[in-house]
Amino acid sequence: MILLVGVCGYKDSGKTTLCREILERLEARGxxxxxxxxxxxxxxxPVGTDSGGVLGDRGDAVLWGPDGIRYEAGSPEEDPRRWVGRFFADRDLVLLEGGKEIPVPKIWVRAPGHPVPEGIPGVLGVYDRTVPGDGxxxxxxxxxxxxxxxxxxxLPDRENRSCRVFVEGRPLPMKGFVAGFVRxxxxxxxxxxxxxxxxxxxVSVGVRAEEDGGSEKTELG
Incomplete structure (x- = not known):
């Protein structure tokens, strides 16, 4: 399983800076x-451009430039848990900046003078750069x-981090023994x-579930 956690808050509250610090510290821990x-x-x-026209016809496209690549997919599902495995199959944790309405575990970044709004799903705690906090x-x-x-x-059990199976974009929960058997x-x-x-x-293996239906994608390593 891939853990998806959020960092949310008002504009200019410091969300991006916090995300960078969290990601750096987690990467340092392996x-x-x-x-x-x-x-x-x-x-x-834009639809009026050549690449936008292709995107409209095919549903997805990749822009390749000297500074990197960008994948574009039209009409994505609102819940990132449905597609995050498509891009981060080999990751343990994906940090989502924004998307306060999405029901995933999240930290609210509090700007000075702004209270935490009510009704935000999944809030585990508050980050305030002006206070030490209680931890x-x-x-x-x-x-x-x-x-x-x-x-x-x-983080879920890492025993199966070397084999992940995705069904319709979502990771299939597997115990370590099952993951090892499939791998x-x-x-x-x-x-x-x-x-x-x-x-x-x-190694990516795409398996079509039906003759004329969608496909299931398996990621293993």
């Missing part, structure tokens, strides 16, 4: 992380390590094929 930023601004190529429900710069401990402690069986079959050389990294 936790493989990913990052998603929710924005209200349009992110897809339990209120966190500040001095207790940021406690917040990172909290996130790390929420060993698939790798054994692949290694028996002529010309297949498996080294480090992940």
């Amino acid at each position: 936790v493989r992380t990913g990052y998603v930023k929710r924005t209200a601004e349009p992110v897809l190529s 339990v429900t209120l966190f500040g710069p001095d207790t940021l390590g406690h917040l990172v401990d909290r996130f790390e402690g929420m 060993g069986g698939l790798l054994g079959m692949l290694r028996s094929l002529k010309g297949v050389e498996l080294s480090q990294g992940w």
Whole structure:
């Protein structure tokens, strides 16, 4: 399973800075992380452009430039738990900046003078950069390590981190024994094929569930 946690708050409250610090600390502990930023601004190529026209016809596209690549997919599902595994199959934790309405565990970043709004689902605690915090429900710069401990402690069993199966984009929960069985069986079959050389990294296997239906995607390594 991939743990999806959120960092939410008002504009200019320091969400991005906090996300960067959390991700750096988790990576230093050996936790493989990913990052998603929710924005209200349009992110897809305009329909009037060449790439936007292709996107409209096919539903997805990749922009490749000298500074990197960007994947565009039209009409994504509102719940990131439905598609986060598509992009972060090999990660342990994905940090979602924004999306306060999404029911995932989250920290609310409190700007000075702004109270925490009511009715936000999944709030575990508050981060306020102007206070030290108690390290339990209120966190500040001095207790940021406690917040990172909290996130790390929420990680699911890592025994199956080398094999993940996704059904309709969502990770399929598996115990370590089952994950090892699936991984060993698939790798054994692949290694028996002529010309297949498996080294480090992940192998993606796409399996169509029905003759004319959607597909299930398996990620293993």
